[in-house]
Amino acid sequence: MANKEVLTGAEILIRCLEAENTEFIFGYPGGSVLHIYDALFKQNKIQHILVRHEQAALHAADGYARSTGKAGVVFVTSGPGATNAVTGIATAYLDSIPMVVISGQVPTSLIGNDAFQEVDTIGITRPCVKHNFLVNDVKELASTIKKAFHIATTGRPGPVLVDIPKDITAHTTMFEYPHTIDMRSYKPVVSGHPGQIRKAADLILSAKRPVIYTGGGVVLGNASEELVEFTRLVGYPITQTLMGLGSYPATDAQFIGMLGMHGTYEANMAMHECDVLIAIGARFDDRVTGELEKFCPYAQIVHIDIDPSSISKNVKVDIPIVGAVDSVLQEMTKTIRESGQQPDSDALANWWAKIDAWRSNNCLKYDRDSVLIKPQFVIEKLWEVTKGDAYITSDVGQHQMFAAQFYKFDKPRRWINSGGLGTMGFGLPAAIGTKLAFPNEEVACITGEASIQMCIQELSTCKQFDLPIKVINLNNRYMGMVRQWQEMFYDSRYSHSYMDALPDFMKLAESYGHVGMQIEKPEDVEGALREAMAMKDRLVFMDFLTDQTENVYPMVAAGKGQHEMVLAPEKETA
Amino acid sequence: MRHTISILMENEAGALSRVSGLFSARGYNIESLTVAATEDPSLSRMTLVTSGPEMVIEQITKQLNKLVDVVRLIDLTEGLHIERELLLLKIKAATSTQREETKRLTDIFGGRILDVADSNYVVELTGKGEKIDAYLKALEPSWIVEVVRSGVSGIGRGNKSLQL
Ligand SMILES: Cc1ncc(C[n+]2csc(CCOP(=O)(O)OP(=O)(O)O)c2C)c(N)n1
Numbered sequence: 040m041a042n043k044e045v046l047t048g049a050e051i052l053i054r055c056l057e058a059e060n061t062e063f064i065f066g067y068p069g070g071s072v073l074h075i076y077d078a079l080f081k082q083n084k085i086q087h088i089l090v091r092h093e094q095a096a097l098h099a100a101d102g103y104a105r106s107t108g109k110a111g112v113v114f115v116t117s118g119p120g121a122t123n124a125v126t127g128i129a130t131a132y133l134d135s136i137p138m139v140v141i142s143g144q145v146p147t148s149l150i151g152n153d154a155f156q157e158v159d160t161i162g163i164t165r166p167c168v169k170h171n172f173l174v175n176d177v178k179e180l181a182s183t184i185k186k187a188f189h190i191a192t193t194g195r196p197g198p199v200l201v202d203i204p205k206d207i208t209a210h211t212t213m214f215e216y217p218h219t220i221d222m223r224s225y226k227p228v229v230s231g232h233p234g235q236i237r238k239a240a241d242l243i244l245s246a247k248r249p250v251i252y253t254g255g256g257v258v259l260g261n262a263s264e265e266l267v268e269f270t271r272l273v274g275y276p277i278t279q280t281l282m283g284l285g286s287y288p289a290t291d292a293q294f295i296g297m298l299g300m301h302g303t304y305e306a307n308m309a310m311h312e313c314d315v316l317i318a319i320g321a322r323f324d325d326r327v328t329g330e331l332e333k334f335c336p337y338a339q340i341v342h343i344d345i346d347p348s349s350i351s352k353n354v355k356v357d358i359p360i361v362g363a364v365d366s367v368l369q370e371m372t373k374t375i376r377e378s379g380q381q382p383d384s385d386a387l388a389n390w391w392a393k394i395d396a397w398r399s400n401n402c403l404k405y406d407r408d409s410v411l412i413k414p415q416f417v418i419e420k421l422w423e424v425t426k427g428d429a430y431i432t433s434d435v436g437q438h439q440m441f442a443a444q445f446y447k448f449d450k451p452r453r454w455i456n457s458g459g460l461g462t463m464g465f466g467l468p469a470a471i472g473t474k475l476a477f478p479n480e481e482v483a484c485i486t487g488e489a490s491i492q493m494c495i496q497e498l499s500t501c502k503q504f505d506l507p508i509k510v511i512n513l514n515n516r517y518m519g520m521v522r523q524w525q526e527m528f529y530d531s532r533y534s535h536s537y538m539d540a541l542p543d544f545m546k547l548a549e550s551y552g553h554v555g556m557q558i559e560k561p562e563d564v565e566g567a568l569r570e571a572m573a574m575k576d577r578l579v580f581m582d583f584l585t586d587q588t589e590n591v592y593p594m595v596a597a598g599k600g601q602h603e604m605v606l607a608p609e610k611e612t613a
Numbered sequence: 614m615r616h617t618i619s620i621l622m623e624n625e626a627g628a629l630s631r632v633s634g635l636f637s638a639r640g641y642n643i644e645s646l647t648v649a650a651t652e653d654p655s656l657s658r659m660t661l662v663t664s665g666p667e668m669v670i671e672q673i674t675k676q677l678n679k680l681v682d683v684v685r686l687i688d689l690t691e692g693l694h695i696e697r698e699l700l701l702l703k704i705k706a707a708t709s710t711q712r713e714e715t716k717r718l719t720d721i722f723g724g725r726i727l728d729v730a731d732s733n734y735v736v737e738l739t740g741k742g743e744k745i746d747a748y749l750k751a752l753e754p755s756w757i758v759e760v761v762r763s764g765v766s767g768i769g770r771g772n773k774s775l776q777l
Contacts, residue, residue, distance in 0.1 A: 161627060166638050170681040173626070190681060223777065224623050224684040348675035351668065 043215055048177045048208040049078035052141065053085070055184040058216045061085050061112050063103060063475055065096040069116025070156060071143030074208040076114075088475065088504060091496040093120050095468035097127020098494070101136050102469030105455045106430055107476045108261060110137040110191045117143045118156030121202075122163065126462060129167040131198040133459025134282060135259055137191040138198035139184070140168075146206040147175065160202045169197030177210035185220045194227025195346040196259055227345065231362030231370060239317075239341040239358045240374040246315035247386035248337075248393075249275040252298065255282030255458070256320015256344060256364055262286070263451045265368035266319065272372055273382050276394055278306035280321055282458040285448035290427070295394060296403075299327040300595050301440045304402035304604060305394050307595065310335055311602035312393070318342040320364045323353040324459075333600025343367045402593050402606055403444055411586040412561050414438060414513045417568075418445035421483065421511060424568045429481040430455065430473045434466035434490030437519035440591045442485045464493030470508045471500060481572065483509040488582075489518045489538050498551035501578050509571055510580045512544060515587045523590045527605075548580035557582045615644070616670050617696060617767045619775050620659040620677060620686040624650055628682045632659065635680065641665065641673055645764030656684065656777075660696075660767045685775060693770040700724075700738040700745045703759040704752065707732040711756055722748045733758055 046054065052075060056064065064087045068076045079087055090096040093115045100111025111131075115124045121142045131138045145154040161173050170190050172183050180203070187199040243249065251273075257266050263286040270277050270293055277287050278298040287294055296303030298310055310316070316338040321327070328334045334354060342349075342356040343364055350359040360367055405415045418441050421429075431446055433439045433456040448454045455473060457465040470484040491512055501508060513519075521536040545555030554577045558567045564583070571579040592607035622628050629648055636643045644662040651658045663673060670688070677683055689696075706712045706729070715734055719726060724738035738748055742765065749760065769775070 162630070165627075165631060165634055222681075225681050346679070348672060348679050350675075352672055355668065 043213055045211050046214045047074065047078070047211050048180050048203065049074040051177070051180050051212070051214045052184065052203070052208070053078045053082055054214055055181055055216055056112060057082075057084050059110070059184075059188050063088055063100075063472075064112045064114055065090060065100040065103075065472065066114030067093050067096055067116065067120060068114075069120050069143065071117040071145060071205045072114055072120075072208075074205065075141070075143065075203075087114075088471070088500065090468065090471075090500050092494065093123035094127050094464060095471070095494050095497045095500065097124050097131065097138070097140070098462075098465050098468035099472035100138055101127065101131045101465075102432060102455055102472030103476050104131070104136050104138055104472070105469070106452050106473040108452065110139050110188055111472065113138065113140045115140065115142050116156070117145055117160065118158050121158055121160040125163060125167065126464075128164055128198050128200065130457050130460045130462040130465060132167045132169065134255060134457065135196050136198065137196035139187045139191050140198060140200040142200060142202050144173070144202045144204040147204045148206070150204065160200070164200050167198075168200050171200040171202065173202045174204070174207050177207050177212045180207065181214060181216050182220070185217045186222065189220050189222070190225060195256075228361055229363045229366060231343065231360040231367035233370070235358060235360045236367065236370050236374055239360060240371060240378060242315055242339060242341060242358060243273065243317060243371075244375065244378065244380050244382055246275070247383060248312055248314045248390045249273070249317065249382075250309050250313040250315075251275050251277040251317045251319065252279070252310065252321055253277065253283045253286060253319040254280040254321025257283055257286040258451045260320060260345065260364040261451075262320070262363075262365035262368055265365045265372070269368050269372045272375060274387060275317070275382070276309055276391070278302070278309065280324070280327055280458070281443055281456065283321065284443060284454045286451040288449040289447035290449055295398070297443055298601070299324075300329070301444065301591050301593065302595075304400050304593055304606065305397035307593070307601040307604055308397045309394055311600065313338050316340045318356075319368070320344060322349045325353070328353060329595045329601045329603075330598050333602075400606070404607065405589075409561065409586060412558065412564060412583055414441045414515070414583075414585045414589055415445050416561060417511065417513060417564055417583050417585070418442055418485065420565045420568055421485075422446045424565065424572055425481050425483065429453070429483050430477060432456065432466045432469040432473060432482070432484045434484075434486040435461045435463045435520075436487045436490055437515075437523065437589070437591050438485050438487045438490075438513040441513070463490040466490060467494050467497045467508075467510065471497060471504070471506055474506045474508050475504070481509070483511055485511045485513065487519060488512060488514040488516065488541055488544070495547070498548065498553060498578070498580075502552045505576075506578060507574070507576050508578050510548075510578070512580065512582045513585050514541075514544070514582050515585045515589065516541065517587055519589070520591070526590070527596070544580055544582040548578070553578040553580055555580045555582065557584065559584045614667070614670070615662065615664045615690070617689040617694070617765060618661045618663065618674065618677070618686055619689055619767055620661060621651070621656055621684045621775055621777070622659060622680075623682045623684065624655050624657040625682055628657065629659075631680050631682055632661070632677065635676055636663075639672075639676065641669065647764040647766050658775075660765050662765050684777065687769070687773075687775050689767045689769055692773050694767055694773070695770060696741055696765050696767045697739050698742050698745055698765050699763040700736070700748070701761040702736040702738070702749075702757065704734050704736060705732060705756040705758060706730075706734040715752070715756070718748065718751050724748070
């Protein structure tokens with residue numbers, strides 16, 4: 040066979056990545072990966088994106104993976120390269136993002152000797168990867184890479200790390216990339232149990248007050264179409280988690296908003312009062328459930344998930360269905376259609392009337408006459424100016440919640456944020472990966488002045504690779520989310536949440552070779568956004584000076600049930 | 614409740630730490646854990662004793678199954694099964710009372726004296742944990758020099774078996 044050649048480990052690695060159709064490698068070189076970087080230098084099929092900090096390599100690969108659905112690929116060196124990568128690996132792990140991370144390691148003869156730049160990367164990353172491998176023999180390299188991609192991208196996806204000692208990258212062997220891989224210890228289920236699907240269909244059709252609650256699993260499982268079809272067929276209200284947004288159009292009348300800690304009043308009330316809860320690719324996270332004792336007290340629960348360990352982990356489920364969400368939803372829709380039965384239309388009409396009454400509360404209202412820029416207003420305008428069609432990455436804090444509440448995502452994979460780990464510093468590098476994947480689409484990073492400084496060095500990467508991202512900095516001169524909790528729960532003792540000594544972001548952006556803008560008045564917001572979006576080939580850093588006192592509402596505080604939201608301003612609902 | 618779980622896993626470096634790491638990271642109890650390669654050197658078999666409410670035990674088995682190195686597992690507690698532990702005991706045997714009493718109790722419990730030295734014996738005893746507890750309790754505490762227990766090994770009775 041033509042592809043049977045004797046190659047070095049480093050060359051084999053590159054060939055494997057080519058075979059996996061890798062477009063980009065996000066990375067940073069160092070001693071233990073020098074052979075690999077040399078092999079990289081000699082090829083031209085894969086583009087290497089040199090970041091400015093390894094954490095950003097992970098987030099950029101993550102943004103690429105979230106926006107495309109393909110595995111992100113990363114190279115880091117041993118020791119500090121690997122430890123810098125850990126935050127990004129954990130970020131991907133908690134949101135189940137497919138990723139293959141290649142870390143260099145000291146030569147096998149030195150392992151365990153406290154050698155220069157040696158850390159136990161396998162040990163350090165074990166709790167935050169789906170799986171990891173140490174390659175001991177160049178003969179195992181190709182099959183290990185094949186396994187890494189297979190594990191990362193199938194079942195419930197996740198990051199896989201392959202630690203390669205330097206000598207292995209110099210050793211040679213005959214290269215042959217396996218076409219398929221069969222692992223006796225790893226066989227993710229695909230289709231759901233037909234009996235369970237029938238049982239679930241009966242329960243779903245018998246519901247009087249149903250709610251569909253979906254999470255990131257629908258996005259990861261590319262099951263958006265199936266979800267829309269199912270939801271339209273039954274006509275039930277649908278709410279989504281922070282990770283699920285976009286997999287059902289937010290502008291559709293059946294969508295009742297995000298649920299959870301900063302979810303809408305109608306979504307959380309509907310959850311509390313529902314009699315049948317249809318959970319799809321969601322994991323009953325504590326930010327969603329609030330106090331578990333008070334969660335969905337009247338509901339029988341159907342739960343569809345590809346990961347058996349997600350089922351009945353936090354909340355006991357009545358009808359579990361383990362399987363890929365797309366195939367299970369197809370079967371469910373088919374079963375309901377073929378049953379000839381319809382949902383109870385009277386009960387459903389009553390239920391919608393109740394939901395509409397909750398909706399009329401208008402829980403996302405904010406002061407539109409403010410002389411200060413309200414962060415919500417910026418997001419609304421951004422949505423208008425980008426016609427709701429941009430890829431939005433975000434950092435972590437109030438701005439993230441405002442983005443989730445006010446940017447109405449109609450398509451999956453457009454909302455890219457660190458939900459599980461809540462990693463500040465995620466937004467800008469994630470935008471890099473997204474922009475590389477979709478160079479002709481608008482990519483905006485919604486951030487805060489605290490978060491952006493955690494990976495601000497990546498403005499340099501954006502310059503080098505010509506990435507005209509739009510940075511929307513909602514600058515409230517506070518770690519807003521921290522300040523909000525301190526205001527609410529610590530008698531306004533603002534302990535270390537003030538961002539003092541901020542840089543001049545305009546000049547900072549300019550010194551990196553980008554365009555900087557500062558916007559201080561509400562009436563300038565829309566014009567500035569239009570101006571920035573018109574600069575198609577420039578990164579524009581937009582520094583919006585926003586109201587320092589704005590809080591995110593509604594809010595389910597710790598220890599409270601979903602129905603016990605605090606609404607803006609300070610109105611208890613129960 | 615106490616559960617005994619048998620696990621077949623790939624005999625890979627680090628497989629054991631994936632299991633022990635899972636238990637410490639998720640705060641599960643681990644009462645004992647024994648592991649060795651099987652007749653197929655590519656597989657190792659582990660017996661793990663844990664305890665907790667049913668929902669937690671269910672999570673434990675699911676989380677173990679989710680580990681990529683785990684090939685198969687069964688919860689032995691769900692059916693008839695046999696559990697054995699091995700005890701190696703070093704006990705003072707300097708006086709004739711010590712020697713006679715140790716010999717007598719060891720015979721009653723069906724153990725064996727493996728080593729006889731000037732001032733101590735080494736005893737081997739296998740059985741369920743309770744039997745070993747009872748044996749140790751029957752001995753004069755001040756005579757005990759060293760206690761080495763293996764942790765539980767388990768296997769299902771009858772047709773129930775954990776194989777590939
Ligand atoms: C790496 C990291 N450190 C600390 C936190 C805790 N934290 C959550 S939100 C937040 C404040 C974020 O401030 P900013 O980026 O300015 O956004 P704002 O809330 O003001 O919109 C902090 C410190 C975190 N999520 N991530």
